[in-house]
Amino acid sequence: MATQKNFQDIISHCKEYGFIFPSSEIYDGLSAVYDYGQWGSELKKNIRESWWRSMVYLHENIVGIDSAIFMHPTTWKASGHIDNFSDPMIDNKDSKKRYRVDHLIEGFAEQLATTDQAAADAVLASMDQLLAADDFAGLKNLIETHQMKCAVSNTCNWTEVRQFNLMFSTQLGSVADESDTIYLRPETAQGIFVNFLNVQKTGRMKIPFGIAQVGKAFRNEIVARQFVFRMREFEQMEMQFFVRPGTQKQWYEYWKEARMKWHLELGIPADQYRFHDHVKLAHYADAACDIEYNFPIGFKEVEGIHSRTDFDLKSHQEHSKKKMQYFDNDLDENGKPFGNYIPYVVETSIGLDRAILMVISEAYTEEDLSTEEKQDSRVVLKFPPKLAPIKLAVLPLMKKDGLAEIARELVADCRQQFYCFYEEKDSIGKRYRRMDALGTPFCVTIDHQTKEDGTVTIRHRDSMEQERIPMSEVKNLVMNALK
Numbered sequence: 001m002a003t004q005k006n007f008q009d010i011i012s013h014c015k016e017y018g019f020i021f022p023s024s025e026i027y028d029g030l031s032a033v034y035d036y037g038q039w040g041s042e043l044k045k046n047i048r049e050s051w052w053r054s055m056v057y058l059h060e061n062i063v064g065i066d067s068a069i070f071m072h073p074t075t076w077k078a079s080g081h082i083d084n085f086s087d088p089m090i091d092n093k094d095s096k097k098r099y100r101v102d103h104l105i106e107g108f109a110e111q112l113a114t115t116d117q118a119a120a121d122a123v124l125a126s127m128d129q130l131l132a133a134d135d136f137a138g139l140k141n142l143i144e145t146h147q148m149k150c151a152v153s154n155t156c157n158w159t160e161v162r163q164f165n166l167m168f169s170t171q172l173g174s175v176a177d178e179s180d181t182i183y184l185r186p187e188t189a190q191g192i193f194v195n196f197l198n199v200q201k202t203g204r205m206k207i208p209f210g211i212a213q214v215g216k217a218f219r220n221e222i223v224a225r226q227f228v229f230r231m232r233e234f235e236q237m238e239m240q241f242f243v244r245p246g247t248q249k250q251w252y253e254y255w256k257e258a259r260m261k262w263h264l265e266l267g268i269p270a271d272q273y274r275f276h277d278h279v280k281l282a283h284y285a286d287a288a289c290d291i292e293y294n295f296p297i298g299f300k301e302v303e304g305i306h307s308r309t310d311f312d313l314k315s316h317q318e319h320s321k322k323k324m325q326y327f328d329n330d331l332d333e334n335g336k337p338f339g340n341y342i343p344y345v346v347e348t349s350i351g352l353d354r355a356i357l358m359v360i361s362e363a364y365t366e367e368d369l370s371t372e373e374k375q376d377s378r379v380v381l382k383f384p385p386k387l388a389p390i391k392l393a394v395l396p397l398m399k400k401d402g403l404a405e406i407a408r409e410l411v412a413d414c415r416q417q418f419y420c421f422y423e424e425k426d427s428i429g430k431r432y433r434r435m436d437a438l439g440t441p442f443c444v445t446i447d448h449q450t451k452e453d454g455t456v457t458i459r460h461r462d463s464m465e466q467e468r469i470p471m472s473e474v475k476n477l478v479m480n481a482l483k
């Protein structure tokens with residue numbers, strides 16, 4: 001019987017079984033930065049490949065690129081990140097702890113709601129108004145009037161509210177000079193926009209078409225304490241779909257459906273997802289929604305789908321003085337070519353790390369296997385086989401009598417097609433449990449009977465059922481499960 005999933009248990013499991021480690025842990029880690037271990041990086045690669053396949057290989061009008069992390073600083077002026085990619089912050093003078101103002105107020109309102117829901121709603125409504133008006137003095141006043149306290153110092157001794165840009169900056173070249181400041185990209189999308197003309201011309205792309213990219217992004221997140229859900233260095237999988245102005249609504253709907261289909265193909269049930277339509281739209285968007293997944297910490301955004309109009313290309317055209325136009329020689333209803341225009345863009349943007357956390361959270365299962373005779377339980381990661389880091393474990397019953405050699409031959413043969421793992425330490429029972437904890441869908445045991453009749457025992461992870469099959473069928477059985 002499966003029990004309730006606990007976020008802390010999942011985090012511990014990720015570390016204990018080589019999926020995700022705190023970065024530079026021997027120096028006590030670095031806040032909101034994580035490393036993927038031997039199994040985490042396999043899982044990451046599998047999810048990345050599943051996305052790439054669905055976007056690039058299965059759409060003949062989408063191509064992929066790999067643009068640099070460092071970009072010309074004007075890129076970020078044009079994209080609006082230098083002026084707008086910031087959050088209002090406030091520091092507590094006693095603890096020196098910095099808070100995002102909205103998080104501080106929301107935390108207070110959450111507490112207040114336990115005794116007075118109406119008062120909490122009023123606080124949140126005031127906050128929304130003040131944030132929309134960029135009224136920093138008003139926000140500070142709201143915090144002080146309600147005596148909102150720092151969780152560390154327990155005092156209300158606050159600094160002014162200030163904007164804090166989330167981009168990391170560094171210097172280009174050896175001489176540090178203000179004019180040489182460059183930024184670590186906070187999203188991969190701008191690498192696509194600045195290459196729009198290059199790809200369109202060299203690929204002879206015809207609208208509608210898309211450019212996809214997977215890569216690192218960096219944000220100096222202030223409140224970052226939800227494991228790989230909110231990191232300072234993370235990976236995005238983004239796709240910009242360039243369309244004729246006026247058709248963006250229909251493509252927005254297309255991509256909402258297509259992306260949800262991908263999510264469901266990960267083997268996650270539909271009721272674990274929901275769309276969250278944005279009511280307040282950014283000034284450049286004409287529609288936007290998130291796909292949210294029901295994490296153990298509640299429904300949260302995994303992916304954003306945004307209809308971004310021609311904002312980015314137009315802005316890059318203004319700042320670079322290069323024409324970002326497309327000539328459309330298809331005919332309109334009057335038989336005239338649509339001619340030159342700046343394309344509109346529908347974007348799909350998913351965080352790879354959040355997708356990993358989603359897949360692990362969904363797969364993580366604690367099962368009580370107790371019988372009347374003995375207490376027993378197991379933790380099993382029920383990954384779909386195509387995402388599992390290890391597809392097959394080959395376990396000789398013992399090292400001697402030539403069993404290890406037979407097992408190694410099978411491993412060598414299977415490794416040509418998929419990742420296969422050899423393990424000879426510990427009892428078979430312990431080895432099965434370890435493979436369950438890593439999410440390995442199949443284990444094969446080589447025993448003395450294998451030598452006699454060429455058969456093996458194959459164990460299925462989820463049902464724990466075992467069957468005897470010819471060793472020659474193992475590879476195909478696993479390959480079929482990966483389809």
Ligand code: GAP
Pocket residue numbers: 186187188189219221228229230231232234235236238301302303304347349350351352353354
């Ligand atoms: N180009 C659009 C864009 O970057 P976003 O909503 O800021 O939009 C897209 O980010 C996705 O990137 C999010 O849905 C989330 O999955 C992921 N993401 C954003 N910030 C993140 C962070 N600090 N840590 C991990 N993933 C993050």
